Amino acid sequence: MxxxxxxxxxxxxxxxxxxxxxxxxxxxxxxxxxxxxxxxxxxxxxxxxxxxxxxxxxxxxxxxxxxxxxxxxxxxxxxxxFRLAVQAEVRVSGRGGGDGAGSYFRRGRLTSIPGKAEVRGRVLAVVADSFEPGVTYSEAKVNAICGEWLDDWVSLRRALVDEGLLRRNGAGTTYERV
Incomplete structure (x- = not known):
């Protein structure tokens, strides 16, 4: 699955x-x-x-x-x-750090989707960077990309849509980064 x-x-x-x-x-x-x-x-x-x-x-x-x-x-x-690791850390935790977002990543993958809105937004923004603006993705491709980040790719895909980071077409068959 x-x-x-x-x-x-x-x-x-x-x-x-x-x-x-x-x-x-x-x-x-x-x-x-x-x-x-x-x-x-x-x-x-x-x-x-x-x-x-x-x-x-x-x-x-x-x-x-x-x-x-x-x-x-x-x-x-x-x-x-090292440069890529530091860039990812800055994206997740900000330059000042300490917002808790970094604790949701392990070995370049998500451990879970945060419940706290502010942290959730920062974590999902990192995932959203996996999608190119202006590119239309099939549901299967979105599932594959989300599966790279989290085993529960369905919840992750839904969270990206709910947070307004991905837009789903009316038929639910294609997605675009917002």
């Missing part, structure tokens, strides 16, 4: 902090930042054994902080990861 995500969301600030909380991963990240690209180079620069470096690099790749080139067997840092 639920449409599986069609694209991966970048990690959140919370995800990145969790990922880099482990010493070996921080050391591997630093080695990559200093120009190491292979497991052996990362191990040498980070002062890690090669198996530990390989595990740390795999975790960084899984966490979308680094990319692995299977053909060359090299790793590189993904430059936009």
């Amino acid at each position: 639920n449409t599986p995500p069609t694209e991966d969301h970048p990690p959140s600030c919370r995800d990145l902090v969790g990922l880099l909380a482990q010493t070996d991963r921080r050391a591997a990240y630093a080695a990559l930042a200093l120009g190491a690209t292979t497991v052996a180079e990362v191990a040498e620069r980070a002062g890690l054994r090669q198996p530990a470096a390989a595990v740390a690099l795999q975790k960084l790749a899984d966490g979308k902080v680094a990319a692995f080139d299977a053909e060359r067997r090299t790793y590189t840092l993904l430059d936009d990861t």
Whole structure:
């Protein structure tokens, strides 16, 4: 029933902090930042054994902080990861933060739809950014996009319409971002 995500969301600030909380991963990240690209180079620069470096690099790749080139067997840092996480955090919580909206996101997905109107509006505005203005979407496409954000995509779609962020045609078959 639920449409599986069609694209991966970048990690959140919370995800990145969790990922880099482990010493070996921080050391591997630093080695990559200093120009190491292979497991052996990362191990040498980070002062890690090669198996530990390989595990740390795999975790960084899984966490979308680094990319692995299977053909060359090299790793590189993904430059936009931190910028995208901070941009998403600012959109959710505002520059001052502390409004509670950020607590509704985990690993780039919604955990639930807030009940408090102010927080709900901020959270739904982040989701609404997934829809391009001026583009008409089929109900199936809206369901797929909403399913990327929340398992209960029906409630999310309804909330977007109820909040005036999406407009449904009279027949209920197409949607547009307002």
